[in-house]
Amino acid sequence: MIGNPRVFVARLVGLSVFDPLGDEVGRVRDVVLAMSQRLRRTSGPRAIGLVVEVPGRRRVFVPMTRVTTIDAGQVITTGLVNMRRFEQRPGETSVVSELFDRRVRIRVNGELEPAVVEDVALELQPSRDWVVTRVFVRKGAPTRPRPGLRLRRPKGEAVLAPIEQVEGLHLSVGEQGAEALLESLEDRKPADLADAIHDLSPKRRAEVTSAMDDETLADVLEELPDDDRVEILTSLSTERAADVLEVMEPDDATDLLSGLPDDTVEELLQMMQPEEAAPIRRLLTYDDDTAGGMMTPEPVILGPEASIAEALAVVRREELSPAVASLVYVCRSPLETPTGRLIGIVHIQRLLRDPPHQSIGSIVDRDFEPVPADASLETVTRLMANYNMVAVPVTDDEGRLLGAVTVDDVLDHILPEDWREERHDDPSLDEPPGLRDTAQADSDEGAARV
Missing domain, CATH: 2.30.30.240 (PRC-barrel domain)
Incomplete structure (x- = not known):
């Protein structure tokens, strides 16, 4: 009834x-x-x-x-x-x-x-x-x-x-x-929002993404398949595309730009703020499947005199992914990559065990193995697996920190290139238990959609 x-x-x-x-x-x-x-x-x-x-x-x-x-x-x-x-x-x-x-x-x-x-x-x-x-x-x-x-x-x-x-x-x-559609999706996580955007027609997708604010669009682009995000970025004006790239994480922005012609990439970089474009320019000089090509150039970096309370305040920031927030890299000045010499690392669990007023320089872990920027994907993967690490520091020949490769960066490179498309298209994925296709269900659906 x-x-x-x-x-x-x-x-x-x-x-x-x-x-x-x-x-x-x-x-x-x-x-x-x-x-x-x-x-x-x-x-x-x-x-x-x-x-x-x-x-x-x-x-x-x-x-x-x-x-x-x-x-x-x-x-x-x-x-x-x-x-x-x-x-x-x-x-x-x-x-x-x-x-x-x-x-x-x-x-x-x-x-x-x-x-x-x-x-x-x-x-x-x-x-x-x-x-x-x-x-x-x-x-x-x-x-x-x-x-x-x-x-x-x-x-x-x-x-x-x-x-x-x-x-x-x-x-x-x-x-x-696109106001009503965006309101219906506003409670979604970026990956869920990306799924909904992926299902739209190209025309509707362009209308909806153009109506998003820069931060939301940046989050969505990081979750979409390569073809979709290139299509969306190239549909934007050069100025708007540059604004969105500035909001994205540098490593994600680099991955996106690597699929565009060189002249388009240079035009977009010229439109960006120099300080935002600089880390992307550095990342573009590395091969995709090396530590330099995978790393984020903006890990959590503090000087040895910083207190544990300061460190916890930094890793608590909402915009940091769990993998990035898991390690604090203790370096000599300057504290922007490339930094001064890397002294050591401090895991978030150690920060939770010691007094807040204590300096992180006193609890730093020096027993770690950084990798050079030209280290292969296989080298980084084996190192993470052998030592149960969620992030690996990347340094130059002088021991200066260039960035960090996190486990999500590695997964993006070891999964098939079309894994995001498979997330949308493979009918065997995520099927709830107890529900299955039947000939009757197919028959009813066909009758209903004639």
Whole structure:
């Protein structure tokens, strides 16, 4: 039984989806509509299924024919769920990804006025179909944003208009906003956000990424496959691309730039602040599969006179990854790479065991083995494995610290080059226990999406 004959998609997104036994399958992330011309003549677009995010960040398609209840903050389905990754087909439209923020026109007193879609209402018909019957819009048109700023919502009157009074819902004309989509994704971690961005069409992906702030876009670029992030970076203006590169970690920015033509790389570096471009220029001089090519040039570096309390305050910074924050490198001045002579290292566990007022120079560990910048990936990997290390210092011939190779840097290089694509495409990854494909599930999905 369907508990609620009318639902708004914005309220539906995020609801838990349960199977008939009461076990949670996942959460609703989008609604898929069939936008055929024949359907638009008879009524509004028909909802053919839900995009549900299951454990492992996989998005799967659940046909509306399998939805038995939408009520009390939950969705209940019947039968097994086809775990094949959702791929949008021609003639289909994802409401959150593609309709929210779409520019339309509504008919008011015989006149057409511009408006922007903020939500759509689905109603259950006697035929058991869920159909779009009303569109929640806000009159007016958003101002054209400056690069890096989100589109601002129009400040006009909000209207819940019958579908018959809305024109252009099925058309994506010109630039589309991204505010509603970004709001629906704002609680996601960078890797999850990157998955959602990866699934968008190239046009929509460009619109959404251009509306992100520099810090969020930088985080997303670090998680996307190489082809996607090169496509996104080259779609930005040179000035905006340089701003985003400045926010990225130098080693990640270097990896991204290595896939671009030399003249483009130089143009971007020229646009960056000299102090931000300098470490990237140094990293670009090393081969990719060497310690110099993998290292971050900005590990945690302190002088020997710094106290344990100071060191703990530094490693507590939110922007540091766990691997980078695990070691403090104690060096002579200067404390920017390339530093003065590397004295030793202090592990975060040691910092937690000694009095806060004590200097880190008194607890420094000198029993470690740095690697030169030209050390091979195999050398670094074996060293980490032999000594259970999560980071290795990289030094020059004079013992000055150049940077540090962390375990996540090594994983990026020993995993297959297309491992990020495999995360999206391999149907065997992250499949929740107890759920499996069946011939019946395939049959139902096919029938629902004809």
